[in-house]
Structures are given as C-alpha cells and as structure tokens.
Amino acid sequence: MMGLHITVREYARLTTAPVQQANLDYAQIPVTMFDWLCSLSTGYRTQHTLTLAVLEDRRTLFLDNYVGIIQSPCGAVLEILPKIHNEESNVQRSRMMLKEMITVALDIPVKEAGLTDLDQFQLPLNEWVAQQFLNHLSLLLKKGIRSDYRKEEHHEPFLRGQMNVSKQMRQLPGKDHLFYMRYAIFSPDRAENRLLVSALTLIIKHTQNLDIWRQAREQAIVLNEIPLSKKIAKDLQSWQEDRLMSHYKPIKPWCELILSSYMPLALFGKTHGISILFPMEKVFERYVEIMLRKSLLPTVKMKSQAQKHSLCLHNYRDFFQLRPDILLEDSSQCWVLDAKWKRLNSLDVNSKYGLSQADFYQLYAYGQKYMHGKGDMALIYPEHKDFNEPLPPFYYSSELRLWVLPFALEGKNKGKLLHGNATKLPLT
Template identity: 25%
Template sequence: MKVITIREGLDRLDIDLEEESGHGLTLQESKKLEEHILSKGYDRQSFVWGRSSLQIVNYVGVIQLKTFSIEVLPKVSLQESDNFMEMRKTLLMMLRESGYLKIDVNDLSRFDMVDEPLIEILASEYSKELLKELRRGVIIRYEEVQENISFLKGSIRIGEHIRENLSRNIRHRVHCEYSELSPNHLVNKIFVYANEILLNVVKNNDTRRRLELGNHLLSDVMAYQGIEERINHARLDRTEMRYDKALHIAKQIIFARSANRHSDQEYSFSILFKMNELFEIYIRSLLQKKFGEYLLDSQNSKHLLKEKWPNEGGDVLRLRPDYRLNLGEKSVIIDAKWKKLNETRPRTGVGRDDIFQMYAYLSRFDDVSCVVLIYPLTYQDDKREPANLYYEWVTDESSRKSIRAYSLSLNKREDTLEGLKRIVEELNGAES
C-alpha cells in the first residue's frame, strides 16, 4: 500500500494519467478517492482537482482506501525542512487540547510513535488503552433478555407466549423476559466494531496483536448491525469512566468509516478535521486556561444593521466575535484565522474581507478599543518569536481604536501560550 504525506494548502498530489509511478495516485485511484470524498460529505471546494494533481485545503488528517493512504498535515513547523514528525506532533497536540482526540503526545514521543502515520498512531493509542482496561475487567451490565424457555424466569410476555406457544399447542415452553448480567451491550459492541475496522487498515504488528486480543476478551459480544445509528446513545456510568478515553476514540473510528458499502470500498476510511475550526477551538481553549478571568461571553453578539421597517424582515449581519477579553475600562476582540501571513504581499496578506469584518467589530462594539487577528506562524516567516505584530491599522476617528495582525507560533504548546501572553501584555500596555 502506498503511504503519501502532504502539507495542507501547500503540496500537490500527483495523479498519473498513463501509468503508475509509485509517487502519486493512478487515474483509477483518483476516481475512487473522489467517490469517497463525495460519500463522506466533505466540503468539495477544499479539494482542488487539476488535470493531473490534487491539492487539499483546510482539511488535515488521514484518508485510507484499499491501495493507498494519504496523510494531510498542517505546515506549522519552524524548520525549513519538511519535518513531518514535528507537524504531526503539533497536529496531535492541537487535537488533544481541543478535545477531538485523547492522545498524550509525550507518550508518543517516548515510544517513537510520532514517526508513524496518523492512522497508526490513532490505532496504537486506542488498542493500548482498550486492552489495558479490558484486562482490569470487561464491562458487564444487566441486559433485558427475551427467550422462549422451558421454565418460568422473570415475567411472561403474554402476546409472544400466545403467538409462539399456545397458538401452536406448545405447552412445555413459556416466553419470558428477564434481566441478566452480560457483556453483550452497546459500549462493548462499539469496541468490537472499531477493532474490526482498524484490523482492515492498520499494518503495525503490535497494534494488530492488541486489537485481536481485545476481540478475544470480548468474544461473547454479538453482532453490531445498525450500530452507527445508536452510537450517540452509548454512555458510561461512574464505575465505567476508566473506559472513557477508549470509547471516545472508538466512536471517532466508527464515524470515520465510509458510508459506501460496495465491496471495492471495503477498506475506505478517513478522519479529517477542518483546520480553521480546529485553530479557533485550540486558541479558545488556551485563552480559557491562561486568561479565563478576562474572557467575556463569546455568545454576546450584535447586528451590523437594523431593518428600518421591522415588518419587512429581521436584523442584518449578526456579529459574533470568536473571543473577547476585558482589559479594564475597554475590551479587545480576538479572532483566529487559519491563513498565512506574508510581508511581501499587500496588507501583509491580510484579506480585505477580514479587515472589513474587524472594522465592523470596532464600529458596533462601543467598548472595544482593539481587534486582534491571529494567524499561524510558519517557517516561511522571517520572525521567530512566539508572537509577532505584523501590522497595525488605526481608524480615522481616533488612534485609540485599531486593528492588529499577529502571527503566533504553534510549534509547541508552551510557545503558543507564551505568544498569547505577550499579545495580551501588549494590549494591556496599549490600554494603560
């Protein structure tokens, strides 16, 4: 199987129109990939198809079909070389901080797992966590059982008993309903299903051994038809919370399975994250931990315009900032944008739409003195500080109202926290 690693929004994946070179996809594989993307309902505009290439924008993660696997990583390393290991560590750190995955990046580093593709990392962490808990004891719950048996147990199901026994003159059996302790419940079915999916896609022998052993310990768990429709109903009680991490990952593995059930798509699997949403949630999480006492309600919103005649419609253009910080008498708005800054471009690469949006915040929120745009810092930037002020615009009415564009290092969590701290300290200084 071909394993291809590319950088989101930067690299192009070659499509070999005539013959297979081993470095890209064949034309047939590209068609299978397009079918998979359509079946999963991903944003089609994020997959930029050329005549002989494909570029993936705003999605990171992994797509795996029968003959190839594509790993998409964010370009956030401060090193000029294509250090996929650093990009992978950064992505996993962001996913963990944002609550998408429960994977400890430090554990991966100790076991040299960051050199593996994302799907292998995900499967390894899941299998280790699940097997650890299964060895401590399989979850057993009281389950309702209906059975046509030769002795009375629990309560009689009158309708079923009449239909199956009395109407057929079967007098030595009774249809009963009773509760018994059993491993055959929804949570364990989810684990078995996730194990079977991963056994079809992972190659690491240690991971496969753990998955197979997990299935052996869950051998009394029966088939799992229609589990996708029931998966959100799976819950753990207080005594079962040690399984929380494994269940969290198992659910994501099942959601990642393609809806296409054709035989030639048996191995289709993808788990992709929208990078702009991930970036916003990651920054929000760090701000909450570092400056939670300064954060204002993010749901507080205003409308840019009001309808003059209320009967003709509602308000126009709702403005809802990503984050607001209370800095004394004034507040600041912070907005995270997953785009690349470049000092050689007009407005350092800040889009006109972004500037107009930030100006609307300044105009509509009277107590806001500054709006901050935060962009990721990449190796292409000349500056190497955790946070760098790239540009600042002031309004005509007052120099006390401004828009600032910063680049923020994502190389390490500590660098990002330090960068956010510097930004807030600069804003505090500007307010005093």
C-alpha cells in the same frame, strides 16, 4: 502487504501523471485513488460549504485545507499535514504538531493522550489513533468490562424468569409444552462495549502495523462474546457517563475518532480503514480558544462564537449575524479576537504581509457592534519563522485598533499568544 502511503500537505496538487521529484506540495497518486477522490469530492460539494478537493484538469486535483488521513478502496493511504513548515525534512514535526492540536481540540487530557511520547512515536495519524485506542482499551480490560441486565423474551420448553401470561393464553394448539417467558440476562452486550468491539474490528481489518494488529487481535479474543454495533450513532447516544462508567471516559474520544463521529465529513462507510479529516481552520480556532482560556485574567470571561449582534436590521429582523471566534469580557469592556489559519510574512510589506482585506472589514464590523468603536482587537495567525513577532497596530480610528499577533505552536512559548506589552488584551 503494506499499501502505498503518500504524504502531502494542505493545498497540495495530486496528479496521475509521472512526477520526477515528488514533494509535499506535488505528488503522484494511483488512477483508482484519483477517480475515487473525484467522486468523493463531488458528493460533498453538494452537502458542505467546504470541498475536499477541486479538479484542476483531467489529471490533477488541488486539495483544500483539510488535514488528516484517508484510505481509498484500492488500499492507498493519503496523509495530509498542516502547511506550516517550509522544509521537507520537517514532516515529523508537522505530524507531531497536528497530533497535539487535535488532542487539545478534542479536550483529551494530555496525560491520557500520551503527548510526552510523541517525539518517539513515528506512526502516521491513523496508526497513532489506533495505538492510543488500544492502550486505553488495555487499561479498561484490567479494570473490568461493565455488564448490564438485558431483557429477553423467548418461547422455551422450560420455565425461567417470568411467564408472559397474555401470550401464553393465546398459545396455539399442540404447543402446550412451550412457555412464553420474560427474563433478564446479565451480559456485557451493551452500547459502550459494542462500540469498542466495532472500533477494534476496524483496526484489525485495516492497520498496516504488525505490532498494532497483534495487540488488537489479543484484545479481540477477550471480547469475542460481544457483538458489533449495528447502529453506531444510536449506541454513541446511549453511552453512559455515570459514576460506574467513569473508567470508560478516557477511551470514548478515541473510539469516536475511529468510528468517524468527530469527522467533519461523513466518510464512514465510504472509505476503507481509519479515515480522519479535519478542516485545519477549525482545528486551529479550537486550539487557540482552549489554550487562551488558560492564560486569561481571573476577572475575564470568554465566549466562543458569540451571537449578540448582527450587521444590520431589515423589516425588524436581524440580518448577517456577526460571530467572532473569541469574545473576552469583564465588567467594563470587551475584546474581540479572531483566529485565522494562514501563513503571514512580516517582511513582505508590499503584499500587505499576506493579510486579507475581507478579514479587516469583518473585524471593523465586530469592533463597531461589540466594542462601540473603542478598544483593542486581534487577528491571530500561527507563528513560524517568517512571522514570530506582533505587527505594528492597525488603527481604524484613534480609539479602535487591531493587532495582528502570532500564536506559538512549538518551542518554549507553545500554546501562548505572543502579544507583547503594547496590547491591552487581558492575558497574563
């Protein structure tokens, strides 16, 4: 039976009260899911700087800027999309954009991710990840599952392999007909295959798509001799990436997504189904970094999260480290760029376009410490219909200026920083 699927976007309100006209910013959820989200969010507030959701009143939750999908124990699925499009009819556009940004942020090659098929692929994020995993597993099975030698020790009534002489000499009376043996078995029971089977089992158990369930069941029959992974984190660390395992490389990120290792929140074991959540700010930062790297001038080097300078010294120690998202350097100068996931409005001058004063203070500190008060810096925000051109520059001084630039996530300029010809940024 298909479970309840609720689609909202960042910063939406979720309530248990009846909603006359649900939309992407306000939706009704079951009481069981509400209670579970409250409990889950409370647990993470003590472990993480970011919260999943904030309790607004007894019947309403206010979501933070996490995006992705999460399935509660009651079976209800909550899909959270980026808040970038205004129109309710743009759910599929937002979903497509999120899929592509996550794929790029995880360094999955476009060909392997099947991004060319996204226009026709209407499934939510969890089912999309499951389908990508199954497609790669199908190719892997055609190329062949790798086996390896596994050491075994048994007490058996026949000779096999090598006798364990020390244990045999301590054999108990009446057990003379048994032998302590050591031998190696050539078996597909290895870390990588156990992880594949664990991910496959999770898909079979929780997918709500009949075609995906059928394909997963067929593949599970082929791998029925391989056990589940009992220690997922340990097996992930044991994943081999040598020449003989090169055909396993494409499936690894999808396997990690399903088994939750890429999630910023340790939800594995606490949710049902394939639950995948990302802080949208981090996804955007990573996406901008990877795409900008492709358009740098040949002489320019990029560093992410540079840690060269701190704000001040105290008792000969650095205090308040300054870590710009992106630092560009060549032999003679550098440029500081910071990516912010926020919708600006280039027409709303009275509200300062939606810019944050704290961000400007932060960039000023970067400019003084990293650039010695000279040059061009940039704050990068997502492009949308109300912000599609660079704002006029902001001058800290006659020699230090800050640009506020849109970054295209869709259209003909997708993946490019719209910086115009006026900036001195080292980009093509």
